[in-house]
Amino acid sequence: MAGFQVISRTTGDHFSCQEGQSVLKAMELAGKKCVPVGCRGGGCGFCKIRIVDGDFECGKMSKAHVPPEAIDKGEVLACRIYPLTDLTIECVPQPEAAFEKQTTTKA
Amino acid sequence: MKKGVMRPGHIQIRVLDLDEAVKHYTDLMGLIETDRDDQGRVYLKAWTEVDKFSVVLREADEPGCDFMSFKVVDEATLVQLEKDLIDYGVEVERIPADELKDCGRRVRFTVPSGHAFELFADKKYTGKWGVSSVNPEAWPRGLQGMKAVRFDHALFYGPELAAVYDIFVNVLGFYLAEQVLDPEGTRVAQFLTVSMKEHDVAFIHHEEKGKFHHASFFLDTWEAVLRAADLISMTDTSIDIGPTRHGLTHGQTIYFFDPSGNRNEVFCGGDYHYPDHKPITWKAEDLGKAIFYHDRVLNERFLTVLT
Numbered sequence: 001m002a003g004f005q006v007i008s009r010t011t012g013d014h015f016s017c018q019e020g021q022s023v024l025k026a027m028e029l030a031g032k033k034c035v036p037v038g039c040r041g042g043g044c045g046f047c048k049i050r051i052v053d054g055d056f057e058c059g060k061m062s063k064a065h066v067p068p069e070a071i072d073k074g075e076v077l078a079c080r081i082y083p084l085t086d087l088t089i090e091c092v093p094q095p096e097a098a099f100e101k102q103t104t105t106k107a
Numbered sequence: 108m109k110k111g112v113m114r115p116g117h118i119q120i121r122v123l124d125l126d127e128a129v130k131h132y133t134d135l136m137g138l139i140e141t142d143r144d145d146q147g148r149v150y151l152k153a154w155t156e157v158d159k160f161s162v163v164l165r166e167a168d169e170p171g172c173d174f175m176s177f178k179v180v181d182e183a184t185l186v187q188l189e190k191d192l193i194d195y196g197v198e199v200e201r202i203p204a205d206e207l208k209d210c211g212r213r214v215r216f217t218v219p220s221g222h223a224f225e226l227f228a229d230k231k232y233t234g235k236w237g238v239s240s241v242n243p244e245a246w247p248r249g250l251q252g253m254k255a256v257r258f259d260h261a262l263f264y265g266p267e268l269a270a271v272y273d274i275f276v277n278v279l280g281f282y283l284a285e286q287v288l289d290p291e292g293t294r295v296a297q298f299l300t301v302s303m304k305e306h307d308v309a310f311i312h313h314e315e316k317g318k319f320h321h322a323s324f325f326l327d328t329w330e331a332v333l334r335a336a337d338l339i340s341m342t343d344t345s346i347d348i349g350p351t352r353h354g355l356t357h358g359q360t361i362y363f364f365d366p367s368g369n370r371n372e373v374f375c376g377g378d379y380h381y382p383d384h385k386p387i388t389w390k391a392e393d394l395g396k397a398i399f400y401h402d403r404v405l406n407e408r409f410l411t412v413l414t
Contacts, residue, residue, distance in 0.1 A: 040345035043368020
């Protein structure tokens with residue numbers, strides 16, 4: 001299949017991502033759930049991942065969630081990452097507030 | 108008791124890319140661009156609104172809401188409410204006239220949930236867009252997309268809801284229309300009104316201060332909400348949930364995101380409020396039904412994805 005392969009080291013999921021397509025969009029279209037889906041606009045920080053291996057371009061992301069130094073460490077938002085090569089990604093733990101809320105609402 | 112706060116006047120929203128945002132709020136949602144200023148901000152209004160603007164977009168490196176402003180009936184009321192806020196111990200900031208173009212002076216204050224609000228009395232009256240004030244036609248031609256009718260309300264997430272309630276209800280004369288109470292009786296959501304609408308502003312408890320959940324725009328009919336859903340698909344716009352109905356307010360709704368991740372709502376219907384109405388209570392145990400009346404389960408994204 002054309003496109004780049006994205007592999008999640010956290011879950012073992014893999015899916016293909018077309019050139020110019022965001023990693024999050026490709027994941028959603030492939031029916032995978034390895035990265036949490038939030039606003040899909042670089043604003044909420046929900047889909048934070050770490051790029052372990054591979055090259056990519058980024059779109060605009062909220063500085064509150066992705067300060068410039070984070071991009072250098074590959075800590076980015078999947079909705080604003082466009083692969084240039086195959087990518088290996090890791091899921092970043094959710095902020096504590098999100099976990100707390102999820103626990104409360106499921107109880 | 109009402110103290111002269113009339114209605115939501117405007118909201119300033121931060122966006123990552125101004126051009127993408129303007130396209131979203133005009134082409135998709137049907138707002139009309141009415142001006143720009145030398146700070147690069149873009150002014151928009153919905154067609155039935157009589158003042159010059161109700162939405163201001165500002166490009167920034169972090170999305171969210173800068174402030175929401177309420178229009179009061181006149182300058183004397185503005186003077187009185189400013190004094191009342193100060194007497195209550197709220198720090199106020201005076202924003203001079205024309206800091207926002209064609210808007211009078213604004214009184215800005217931040218409530219304990221971390222959100223900035225403003226009061227103002229004057230803004231340039233431009234009348235409804237595209238229709239005359241004499242023998243007006245039913246609606247103007249040339250509206251785009253969802254043809255949003257008006258900026259209706261906003262929902263904010265933050266802590267210290269009781270302290271926020273005191274300022275809005277006791278100082279500014281809002282009414283509590285609906286609330287969510289947890290099993291201990293603590294209010295975890297409050298829907299406040301100064302009109303016949305079920306909410307003009309709402310708050311949901313959240314540990315982090317100053318978070319923005321959504322800006323909401325009114326549509327006339329359920330058919331228009333379904334048409335909005337069609338447009339969201341046609342434009343591949345990021346959807347949150349809907350079309351569905353809320354338990355809280357009983358509005359019929361759809362939620363989606365602007366290109367910077369700020370959540371928008373368009374909705375129709377909903378209950379009404381008079382000052383003699385007692386607050387409606389939803390139990391936190393039944394929050395699923397309170398928020399999404401049909402599914403009766405929460406979409407986690409609705410509670411946790413914020414700007």
